Amino acid sequence: MTLKHLTTALAAALCVAGAGASLAQDAAPPVQKVTAATPPPRLVVMIAVDQFSADLFAQYRSHFTGGLARLASGVVFPSGYQAHGATETCPGHSTILTGNHPAHTGIIANNFFDLSAAREDKRLYCAEDETVPGTSSRSGQYAPSVDHLMVPTLGDLMKAHDPRAQVVSVAGKDRAAIMMGGRQADELMWLAPTGLTSYRGRALSPTATQAGTAIAAAIAQSRPGLTLPADCTVHDIAIPVDKGGTVGTGRLARDGGDFRRFMASPEADGAVLAAATALRQARRLGEGEATDLLILGLSATDYIGHGVGTEGSEMCLQMLALDRELGDFFTRLDATGIDYMVALTADHGGHDMPERNRQNGWPAAERVARTLDPAAIGKAAAEKLGLPQPLFHADGPFGDMYLSKALTPAQRKAALAELVARYRAHPQVEAVVTAEELASRPISKRAADTWSLLDKLRASYNAQRSGDFIVVLKDRVTPIPESGVGYVATHGSVWDYDRRVPMLFWRKGLAGFEQPNAVMTVDILPTLAALIGLPLDMSKVDGRCLDLLSGPESSCR
Structure with a gap:
C-alpha cells in the first residue's frame, strides 16, 4: 500500500475530506525569494532516510523525478558526513538534531555494555531503560526510553524557547523516533506489527491510534511483487547466498502479516509519511504562531540494504518508490499553503554484499573470518594467561571491547596487552586503539574528509560508555561471516562508504546551489536553529551553521 492509498484510508477513518489542505486556498501567490529578512518558516520537516548513503544518492540522482528531485533542486551538500567511527543507526540519528557527535550525545553504538548494571544482561540497547524489571537488551524485550541521550534535541530547545512550538516524531524504528524526537516531543511513535506504538504506558493520540489501525490493516494484507521499471533492469541479477537461495532479483512481494517484509519495502516509508500527514493535519502543525517541527524516520532503505544488499533490483x-512517496507527501503539504522547510539526511551510509562487490570490480571484498569471534579470542587469551572467563565482552567482531570487572589491575594490564596483540596480528584488522589513547585526544575541528582513523574513533568515544579498546576492521571487510536470505550486508565501519551521506535543504523561494565540500550532520541543528531564530549556545554543540543563502547574505544570523 502506497502513501496515497494509506492516506486515503486515514482520511476516511478520521472523517476528513482529504489529507491535503486544512487551510482555505486562493490563487497561489507568486513565489517570493528567501532572503535574510524572510520570516522563519512555520514548519520544519526533518527527514532521516536510514542507510541512504551518498553513494546511493549519486547513483540514482538522475532517475529522481519526485520528492528527491525537488530536494536536489534546493541546497545540496552531496558530501555530508556522519563523521564519527561507529556508523550505526542509533549514533547516527543522535547527531542529526542535537548538533553533537556521539562522544557528547553518549550514544556510542546501537548496543554497548555497562558491566556494573544491576540486571544480569549487561549489554544495553541505546534506546532502552535497563532499570525496568524483567527487561533485557534483546529485540522486543527492552523498555524503550530516551534516558541514554545526554544532550537536548532541536525539539527540546524549541519547546524550552517557546512552549507553543509543537514537536511530532514518527519513524519506522524506535531509536530513530527517540533520538531525533528527544524528551519533549508532543507525540513520538514508531511502526510495530500492530501499526504504531510508543513508550510503554504512553497512550497514542486518537489520530495516531486510527493511523495505526489503518497501517495494521495494510500489514495484514498480502502484496504481490512490484513491476520492475526499465530503469531497474540493469540491477536484476541473481547473487547466490551462503545459506541457499539468491538475492538481487526480488520484487518486494510478501505474505499478509509478514511485518519484517513490510518493513523491508516502500510500504513502511509510505506508512510513516501517511501517519505524519494525518498528524500534521490533526494538530494543525505549521498553522500557529510558533514554528513547529515534524520529524520523519524512514527505515525501509536500511532493511533492504541489510536483507538483500544495496545494488539489486x-x-x-x-x-x-522513495522518490515518489516523498513527492506525494510534499504535494499534500503544498496544498495547505504552509511555509515549510525540509532538511533530509541519513544516519549512516552502507556497503553492498561482498559477493556482488567481487562481481562489480572490487575483488578484494570479503566476509569477516570466524577466527575474529570474540568468544574464541577471549577464551584462548584467558587460557594462556590463566585468567577467569569471560575475559571481555563485545557485541561483535569489531567495535568496543570491555574487559571483565573481575580482573585485578595487574590482570587487566596483562589481558589488555594480550588481546590487543592478538587482534592486531589478524590480517583483517586495520587497527586496535585503546581508550587511553582516545581519552587524551581532542575532537577534531577540521573538515571530516580529512580526519584520521583516531579522529573518527574519538568522535565516538565517551569515557562513561566506551570500551577499554576498539577494534577496526580493514575496509571492504563485511562483519557478517556468512550470508543468508534476510541478512547479507551491513554498515558500522570507519570507512567513507559508511560515513558519507547527502544533506539536502529545500524551502519554496530558497535559491538552490550545490556545495561539494565536506560538511557534517552535526551542522544540521545550528543551521535550522538560525533559520527559525532559535537562540543557541554554540559552545554546547559540535556543529556549525551552514549558510543556505547563495550570495553575500547569510542565513546564519
Missing part, C-alpha cells in the same frame, strides 16, 4: 525499486 530491490534497492532500485526502493529508491524510485
